[in-house]
Amino acid sequence: MIGGLFLNSKSRTQYSAYNTSIxxxxxxxxxxxxxxxxxxxxxVLSENYVGINGLFTDILNVLSLSEMGIETAISFALYxxxxxxxxxxxxxxxxxxxxxxxFVALFVAAAGICVIPFMDILIKNKPDIPHLTYIYILYxxxxxxxxxxxxxxxxxxxxxxxxIGTLSKTVSWVLQDIVQIAVLLLTKNFxxxxxxxxxxxxxxxxxxxxxxxxxxxxxxxKNIAPVEKQERKHILKNIRAMMMHKIGDVxxxxxDNLLISSFVGIASVGCYSNYYLLIGxxxxxxxxxxxxITASVGNLGATASKERVQTIFSSVFLLNHxxxxxxxxxxxxxxxxxxxxxxxxxxxxxxxIVWILCINFYIRGLTRSCLIFRNSLGLFWYDRYKSIAExxxxxxxxxxxxxxxxxxxxxxxTFISTVTTTLWIEPFVLYKYHFQTPVFPxxxxxxxxxxxxxxxxxxxxxxxxxxxxxxxxxxxxxxMTLRLVCxxxxxxxxxxILYKNNDAMQLxxxxxxxxxx
Numbered sequence: 001m002i003g004g005l006f007l008n009s010k011s012r013t014q015y016s017a018y019n020t021s022i023x024x025x026x027x028x029x030x031x032x033x034x035x036x037x038x039x040x041x042x043x044v045l046s047e048n049y050v051g052i053n054g055l056f057t058d059i060l061n062v063l064s065l066s067e068m069g070i071e072t073a074i075s076f077a078l079y080x081x082x083x084x085x086x087x088x089x090x091x092x093x094x095x096x097x098x099x100x101x102x103f104v105a106l107f108v109a110a111a112g113i114c115v116i117p118f119m120d121i122l123i124k125n126k127p128d129i130p131h132l133t134y135i136y137i138l139y140x141x142x143x144x145x146x147x148x149x150x151x152x153x154x155x156x157x158x159x160x161x162x163x164i165g166t167l168s169k170t171v172s173w174v175l176q177d178i179v180q181i182a183v184l185l186l187t188k189n190f191x192x193x194x195x196x197x198x199x200x201x202x203x204x205x206x207x208x209x210x211x212x213x214x215x216x217x218x219x220x221x222k223n224i225a226p227v228e229k230q231e232r233k234h235i236l237k238n239i240r241a242m243m244m245h246k247i248g249d250v251x252x253x254x255x256d257n258l259l260i261s262s263f264v265g266i267a268s269v270g271c272y273s274n275y276y277l278l279i280g281x282x283x284x285x286x287x288x289x290x291x292x293i294t295a296s297v298g299n300l301g302a303t304a305s306k307e308r309v310q311t312i313f314s315s316v317f318l319l320n321h322x323x324x325x326x327x328x329x330x331x332x333x334x335x336x337x338x339x340x341x342x343x344x345x346x347x348x349x350x351x352x353i354v355w356i357l358c359i360n361f362y363i364r365g366l367t368r369s370c371l372i373f374r375n376s377l378g379l380f381w382y383d384r385y386k387s388i389a390e391x392x393x394x395x396x397x398x399x400x401x402x403x404x405x406x407x408x409x410x411x412x413x414t415f416i417s418t419v420t421t422t423l424w425i426e427p428f429v430l431y432k433y434h435f436q437t438p439v440f441p442x443x444x445x446x447x448x449x450x451x452x453x454x455x456x457x458x459x460x461x462x463x464x465x466x467x468x469x470x471x472x473x474x475x476x477x478x479x480m481t482l483r484l485v486c487x488x489x490x491x492x493x494x495x496x497i498l499y500k501n502n503d504a505m506q507l508x509x510x511x512x513x514x515x516x517x
Contacts, residue, residue, distance in 0.1 A: 022163035022166050023162070023163065023166050024285060024288060025170075026167060026170035026288075027170075027281075027284055027285045027288045029170055029174055030169075030173050030174070031281040031284070031285065033177035033178070034277065034281065035277065035281070035342070036177065036181060037184075038274065038277050038342075038343075040185065042274065042342075042343045042344075042347070044184045044185065044188050045188065045190060047270040047271075047347070048128075048270070049129065049190055050273050050274070051268075051269035051270035051273065052129060052132070053273060054257045054270065054273035054276070055257050055258065055269055056135070056139040057139070057257075059112075059136075059258065060108075060112065060139055060140060060143045070100050070104070070239050070242070070243075071154055072238075072242050072375050073235055073238035073239045073241075073380065074093060074096075074097045074100075074154055074235070075154055075157060075158050076238060076375070076378045076380075077093050077231070077234070077238070078090060078154070079158060082158055082159055087218050088225060090155065090216075090218070091218050091219070091221060092225050092227045092228075093227060093235070094151070094152070094154075095226075096226075097151050098151055100151075101147045101148075101150075101151045102147075104147050105144050105147040108140075108143055108147070109140065112140035112143070112144075113140070115136075116133060116137075119132070119136070121262070135191065135194065138191070138194040138195075138197075138198065139194070142194070142198045142201050145198060145202055146201050146205065148205060149205040149206055149208070149209035150205040150208060152208065152212035152219060153208050153212065155212055155216060155219070156208075156211075156212055156215070161215070164208075164211060164215075166288075168208045168211065169204060169208075172203065172204035172207075173200070175200070176196055176197065176200035180193050180196050180197070241380035244387050245383075245384065245387045247387050247388065247391055248386065248390040248391040248421075248422075249387065251395060252390060252394045252414055252418065253364075253414075255395065255398075256272065256398075256411065256414065257269050257273070259398055259399065259402055260272060260402075260407055263403065263406070263410070264406050264407055264410075270347065271348070271349055272349075272407070274339060274342075274343050274347050275335060275339065275349060275354075275357060278331070278338060279331060279357060279358075279361055282327050282331060282361075283361060283364075283365065286323055286365060286368070289323070290320065290368050306434060306435055306436060309373075309434070309435070310435045310437065311507065313373055313435075314503075315505075315507045316369045316372070316373075317369045317442075318499065318502070318505060318508070319508060320365065320366065320368050320369040321366060321449040321452075321453070323365075324361070324366055324368070325362065325449075325452070325491060326491045327361070327362075328361050328362035328365070328453070328457070329456065329460050329461075329487050329491055330483075330488075331357075331358050331361065332354060332355065332358040332457070332461070333460070333461065333464055333483040333484070333487055334480055334483060335354050335357075335358075336349070336351070336354060337476050337479055337480045337483075340476060341476050341477070341480075349407070350408075352408055353407055353408050353411065356408060356411045356412055356415060357411055360411060360414050360415050360418070362453060363415065363418050363419065364418060366423070366449065367418075367423060367426060370427050370430055371426065373430055373434075377430075379429055379430060382432075382433050383426060383428075383429045386425045386426070387421075389421050390417045390418070390420075390421040393413075393416065393417040393420060393421065394413050394417035395413075397413035397416050397417065398410045398412075398413025398414065398417075399413075401413050423446070427439055427442050427443070427446070452494075452498070456491055456495075459490055460486060463486045464482070464486045464487070467482055467486055468483070
């Protein structure tokens with residue numbers, strides 16, 4: 001129930017608590033089932049199938065750039081009509097949104113088909129997998145299908161009812177995973193496995209669409225006025241800005257598999273897919289924790305003073321640092337033993353690669369609070385070119401380093417692009433255009449947080465190694481248990497000592513006590 005800690009009004013607090021609590025529960029269930037599916041997938045099918053799964057997913061994420069930005073811009077456009085109770089404006093915006101998504105579905109379908117002739121370039125040492133093109137088309141069809149009907153979920157989210165869509169997705173994911181596990185064990189048929197994926201996407205989208213219509217009957221109305229010209233121009237401006245942001249995000253986060261496949265080989269993509277399953281799962285849990293407050297921050301920005309919003313932001317930033325530090329340190333200590341236990345030693349990365357993966361996880365996570373406040377407050381336009389610069393730096397540096405350092409070089413390129421752009425530009429925009437106060441205190445706090453994380457990380461790792469040797473731990477599960485206990489005690493003890501009297505921490509504790517009552 002962490003998301004509800006930061007908000008002043010009782011209504012915002014309750015909605016954020018619902019959204020975050022259910023998101024955490026749902027994500028935990030999805031992670032557990034997803035992990036079981038991946039273990040079965042890895043042991044039933046070859047590592048080439050694991051690599052193809054990761055590669056095709058990333059290709060389609062890149063093609064989905066046409067959509068990314070629309071949902072965030074539309075959500076921001078809905079906040080004021082919702083606060084004003086203006087149903088007609090909500091109808092008009094949602095109708096415009098529907099047409100946007102229809103265009104996106106057509107674009108992704110056409111662009112996805114155009115990729116087929118270049119498969120030999122994208123896949124180094126092309127594996128001997130039958131019906132490879134047909135498998136790609138199934139992935140493409142599922143992606144196109146995901147844009148149909150589901151746009152109505154955005155209205156639920158903007159009304160701070162995100163937990164409804166989250167529950168729907170979780171139930172569908174769990175049922176999908178159970179059926180897919182049965183299919184893999186009984187038939188070992190990868191194509192049938194993908195059919196289940198497609199059917200789940202279709203029925204899940206139809207359900208959430210009907211649910212939104214029951215809660216908001218005006219979605220069925222046919223008499224819809226067009227969005228006013230000035231408002232439409234404003235929405236389109238925000239969409240252009242958000243698309244530029246998402247270009248950077250997708251290239252930084254979703255081209256790693258493409259580069260590894262091209263420069264190293266599809267087997268390494270399979271290894272990374274397993275690591276990303278675990279790192280991405282933890283990242284999704286933490287992102288959901290903060291995502292639950294997004295609509296409430298938008299409401300807060302429309303009703304509260306800049307000083308109040310900045311105070312709330314400081315508390316969110318502290319919690320952001322604490323949670324991602326703890327998670328990054330635990331991941332570094334536990335990833336390789338967990339990979340050996342789950343998938344086998346042939347899927348292991350060396351320690352330096354695991355280290356840079358965890359560093360990237362922490363650095364990207366540290367920017368989460370700025371990202372949520374920037375999006376919720378509608379500050380998309382001011383740093384739109386940052387994403388283009390980040391994407392170019394990432395691609396150029398990753399390609400150069402990949403030729404010399406292989407997989408490690410790809411991830412090092414991601415680190416360099418994030419540090420040289422996102423890490424300092426996003427807070428600059430937030431402070432200049434909304435808080436309207438100097439940003440340098442934030443930069444000092446950011447540097448302090450990074451130093452703290454590094455010092456605690458080294459301490460926890462040293463203690464893990466000493467305890468493992470002292471207690472003569474040999475088994476994987478006892479070793480993982482000991483490392484988890486050491487990390488938990490060290491990280492949280494140090495942060496409690498450091499921040500027990502901090503103003504941001506006192507605000508968090510105050511909100512927590514109020515929420516419990």
